[in-house]
Amino acid sequence: MERDGGKTLSEREFIIPIGPQHPALKEPESFLFTVDGEVVVDVEPRIGYNHRGIEKAMESRNYIQNLYITERVCGICSNAHQTAYTGAVEEVGSIEIPERAKYIRVFMQELERIHSHLLWLGVAAHEIGFDTMFYYVWRDREVVMDLLEEVSGNRCNYAMATVGGVRRDLPRDKYPKWHKMLDKLAERTNYYIKVASTEKTILERAVGVGYLGKEDMIRLSGSGPNARSSGVPCDIRKLTPYLIYDEIPFKHIYVDNGDVLGQVLVRTLEVIEAVKICKWVLDKIPEGEIAVKFNPMQRLPEGEAVYLVEAQRGELIHYTISDGRNMPYRHKIRAPTLGNIPSLVERLKGGYIADIPITIAGIDPCFSCTDRMAFYDEGKDKTWTWTDVELSKYRKEWYSR
Amino acid sequence: MKKVSIEEHIKIVEDLVKEFGEENIYNTKVPRAYRAFAHVKREKLRDIVRYLKEEHGFVHVTTISGVDMGENYEVVYHLRSEGFSFSLKVPVPKDDPKVPSIVDIINGAVLYEREVNDLLGIFPEGHPDPRRLILAYDWPEGVHPLRKEWDIQTIREKVDGKRWGKDVE
Amino acid sequence: MSNLLTTLVAVLFFPGLSFILTYALWCQWVSRKAAARLQNRQGPLHTGWQGILQPLADFVKLLVNEDITPAAADKPVFNYSPIAVFAIPLAATFLIPIQSLTNLRGWEPIASFEGDLIIVLFLMSVVILAVFLGGWSSGNVFGAVGATRAALMMLAYEIPLSLVVVGPAILAGSLQISEIVDWQVASVNAFLRAPDIQGLAVAAVLFIGVVIYLICLLAELELRPFDISEAETEIVHGWQVEYSGKKLALLNAGHDVKMVLAAALMTSLFLGGPAGPILPPFAWFILKTTFCVLVLTNLSVLFARFRIDQMVAGAWKYLVPLAVLQVMAVVALSGVI
Numbered sequence: 001m002e003r004d005g006g007k008t009l010s011e012r013e014f015i016i017p018i019g020p021q022h023p024a025l026k027e028p029e030s031f032l033f034t035v036d037g038e039v040v041v042d043v044e045p046r047i048g049y050n051h052r053g054i055e056k057a058m059e060s061r062n063y064i065q066n067l068y069i070t071e072r073v074c075g076i077c078s079n080a081h082q083t084a085y086t087g088a089v090e091e092v093g094s095i096e097i098p099e100r101a102k103y104i105r106v107f108m109q110e111l112e113r114i115h116s117h118l119l120w121l122g123v124a125a126h127e128i129g130f131d132t133m134f135y136y137v138w139r140d141r142e143v144v145m146d147l148l149e150e151v152s153g154n155r156c157n158y159a160m161a162t163v164g165g166v167r168r169d170l171p172r173d174k175y176p177k178w179h180k181m182l183d184k185l186a187e188r189t190n191y192y193i194k195v196a197s198t199e200k201t202i203l204e205r206a207v208g209v210g211y212l213g214k215e216d217m218i219r220l221s222g223s224g225p226n227a228r229s230s231g232v233p234c235d236i237r238k239l240t241p242y243l244i245y246d247e248i249p250f251k252h253i254y255v256d257n258g259d260v261l262g263q264v265l266v267r268t269l270e271v272i273e274a275v276k277i278c279k280w281v282l283d284k285i286p287e288g289e290i291a292v293k294f295n296p297m298q299r300l301p302e303g304e305a306v307y308l309v310e311a312q313r314g315e316l317i318h319y320t321i322s323d324g325r326n327m328p329y330r331h332k333i334r335a336p337t338l339g340n341i342p343s344l345v346e347r348l349k350g351g352y353i354a355d356i357p358i359t360i361a362g363i364d365p366c367f368s369c370t371d372r373m374a375f376y377d378e379g380k381d382k383t384w385t386w387t388d389v390e391l392s393k394y395r396k397e398w399y400s401r
Numbered sequence: 402m403k404k405v406s407i408e409e410h411i412k413i414v415e416d417l418v419k420e421f422g423e424e425n426i427y428n429t430k431v432p433r434a435y436r437a438f439a440h441v442k443r444e445k446l447r448d449i450v451r452y453l454k455e456e457h458g459f460v461h462v463t464t465i466s467g468v469d470m471g472e473n474y475e476v477v478y479h480l481r482s483e484g485f486s487f488s489l490k491v492p493v494p495k496d497d498p499k500v501p502s503i504v505d506i507i508n509g510a511v512l513y514e515r516e517v518n519d520l521l522g523i524f525p526e527g528h529p530d531p532r533r534l535i536l537a538y539d540w541p542e543g544v545h546p547l548r549k550e551w552d553i554q555t556i557r558e559k560v561d562g563k564r565w566g567k568d569v570e
Numbered sequence: 571m572s573n574l575l576t577t578l579v580a581v582l583f584f585p586g587l588s589f590i591l592t593y594a595l596w597c598q599w600v601s602r603k604a605a606a607r608l609q610n611r612q613g614p615l616h617t618g619w620q621g622i623l624q625p626l627a628d629f630v631k632l633l634v635n636e637d638i639t640p641a642a643a644d645k646p647v648f649n650y651s652p653i654a655v656f657a658i659p660l661a662a663t664f665l666i667p668i669q670s671l672t673n674l675r676g677w678e679p680i681a682s683f684e685g686d687l688i689i690v691l692f693l694m695s696v697v698i699l700a701v702f703l704g705g706w707s708s709g710n711v712f713g714a715v716g717a718t719r720a721a722l723m724m725l726a727y728e729i730p731l732s733l734v735v736v737g738p739a740i741l742a743g744s745l746q747i748s749e750i751v752d753w754q755v756a757s758v759n760a761f762l763r764a765p766d767i768q769g770l771a772v773a774a775v776l777f778i779g780v781v782i783y784l785i786c787l788l789a790e791l792e793l794r795p796f797d798i799s800e801a802e803t804e805i806v807h808g809w810q811v812e813y814s815g816k817k818l819a820l821l822n823a824g825h826d827v828k829m830v831l832a833a834a835l836m837t838s839l840f841l842g843g844p845a846g847p848i849l850p851p852f853a854w855f856i857l858k859t860t861f862c863v864l865v866l867t868n869l870s871v872l873f874a875r876f877r878i879d880q881m882v883a884g885a886w887k888y889l890v891p892l893a894v895l896q897v898m899a900v901v902a903l904s905g906v907i
Contacts, residue, residue: 012712015711016711016712016715022806023433025774038878038879046534047534047535048534048535048536048537048626051535051537053546056546056547056553066557091432110780125874128512128875129794129795129797129801129873129875130873130874130875131609131794131871132609132871132872133874135609135610136609136610137612139610142425172778199874201795201873201874201875201876204876204877204880205874205875205876205877217460218460219460219508219509220508220509221461221462221463221507221509222509223461223506223511234461236484238433238483238484240481240483240484240485240486241484247404255550258534301474304435305436306433306479306486306488308481308486315463317463317464317479317486319466319477319479321468329468330466330468330469332464332466332468332477334463334464334466334513336777337462337514338464338513339463339509342509342511342512343510352877352878352879353715353805354798354801354875354878355877357691359564
């Protein structure tokens, strides 16, 4: 198969490969850019460098084992995947989870949103060459990381949700301290909103960059902050509420800038809302059990369920089909990034080479999520079973080609 | 936020059945508010998607899943209008694994159809660019990992020419 | 004989080759450490006191590293351009007055002649030519893009840079750097004896020149917000992308030497060169150039990177007219004085 699709180029055009290895991409992914001077003419995305075969693997493991696989679809949105997975399984099995568990799941989800959005803000600053802001944001992000560690014991992959509830309780005596940490986060985020919307060099690189209008965004089925920055009100938490999101008062944030600045604004404002939600949860959380019993060997009735979650990066769907065994017949995951790639391609066209990194980073891509489908895992399986001799033989063969 | 009751969603599904007839859209179910499932004849898929888009605002495709159901394949189109997620299931016979492409109706489906083509070998007819998307460039033709007949060892034999893993002595 | 010996010592050790190289490493450390502290980091910490030997360690480590020449590269050009990038600014520093070996309170460049300012400016531009050839010959797309950007940037900042440098030269009535330094010392002394309005006016006009000069230097040294030609997140270090091992070590050393040259030129033209009370000239030279490096570092951490089109447009819209105005003001002033 031709890597560049056998494209014919005019005299002035040439192809720039961004990826699979590139400093602007934190994960391996390939974009082939046809450029004319400094202007991008065409983009061809090629995904699939992170195959781990999660969907196939899930078909041969029971519902509790799958919990840990779904969490490892992605490091940043691990909790979103777990929320969606447990939600889908509970819907198939008609399992009612305790109220307190719902509150704790929401709390974790919003903490994760704060951490992910702040991480993104730092990365975005780095992509436009503003390293100072990158270091400052990531320093302040440590507050939410500490909070997550205190709640769950881990900085990522929190392992909080389980089928039937959550695994850890929130100890009540810690709430005042957590309130203080959340206040600090809100204060710092407000400062960054001010910086991002007034600092001249940031505006030069953010306003009008990677523009995509509302109609195009709807046409290309974008979701998440990517779509909300183009004025599409598409927050799943508002549209099809899950857990207790229909009781929580929070703003549906969308702006109609359509450019990178819009994405910065949507994400930072969402951090503020997420802090408010976390504080609301800490105030209103009811007493009670945190989980109902679920046996790992338990069979679920035949059925299917679609569970939609507003992950940090957009709409996340887990679609599970049960055939009455103790493992799913088919479990489909579609992470937000895959859904945002068509709109990303539109955003990139007509832009400058210099704006490629920030435009790609703008949708907060997570290619580990995107690539979870196939299952042929070269790296991991082979190093597992290969001896040194086999490895060196493979290396020799590789280099003698 | 306006509260949407399950009745409204049932009404949409019933309207669809009335429009296209029970032989073309069957096995409908609305398990709860915001969710609906239905089987759809392959020939009528494009008409139904267009009708849903124009009449009920289903402009967003969440994803397209492919499932190997044993005697046939099923391609599941998860469409969404506001919060209402409607899953249209299209049975595809195994000896003719093709579906009509809906890219020209809902542009957002462009990558999902390629994904299904890669992983289950169900070809989207009329897709503007049906090349390989996810599998590696040197992946053998005709190996579609999410089909149930392919397990890990058979694929390894096909790809590497030998078996890998713990059960090899 | 002793004259020859003095010249040899001056060229090879002080204030020539060895001194400049050591000083370049010092400047790198100062710049890295200052940037780190401004960004709330620690910076180099482990090699020597506060990591002061880290630049040297990096240099040695790169010398040891594997040196790869890509098969697609145009080999002679690719191999020789790092030497040019290193040697040309080094040669230019010989024209800057630092310290006289025979007279503790005197200063004289290793080489000095009428018009050496033009030579320094010429050498600074030639470096970009070497950069362009190196990037273009590497056979890499990113290298080619980076090289084009470096050339484009030169078109933008070279003209205002040359214009503002001419300012002090007109006032001093000479194109010789040491004469310009002498003129500054003389006029500062005169001003201290009898402060007058003309002196203040000259200082104000020259201050505008310093500002323009600093902005151009940020571009010349490929510092933020003008590190467009080597933007890491966009084009993976641009024109340097294929360089490794010894060649990369030379490129990095060349960058540091260029930083020293730029700071030294700024010191000589605007800050009174190595002159100053009590301390010997070379100490004043170190103090003043380190100050320049700190200013450059501070500016470079304050901003996000510009795009190449924004940078070129900005330079032609604002910097060039401002530089022309500044030169006109200088000419008018020199008529008054």
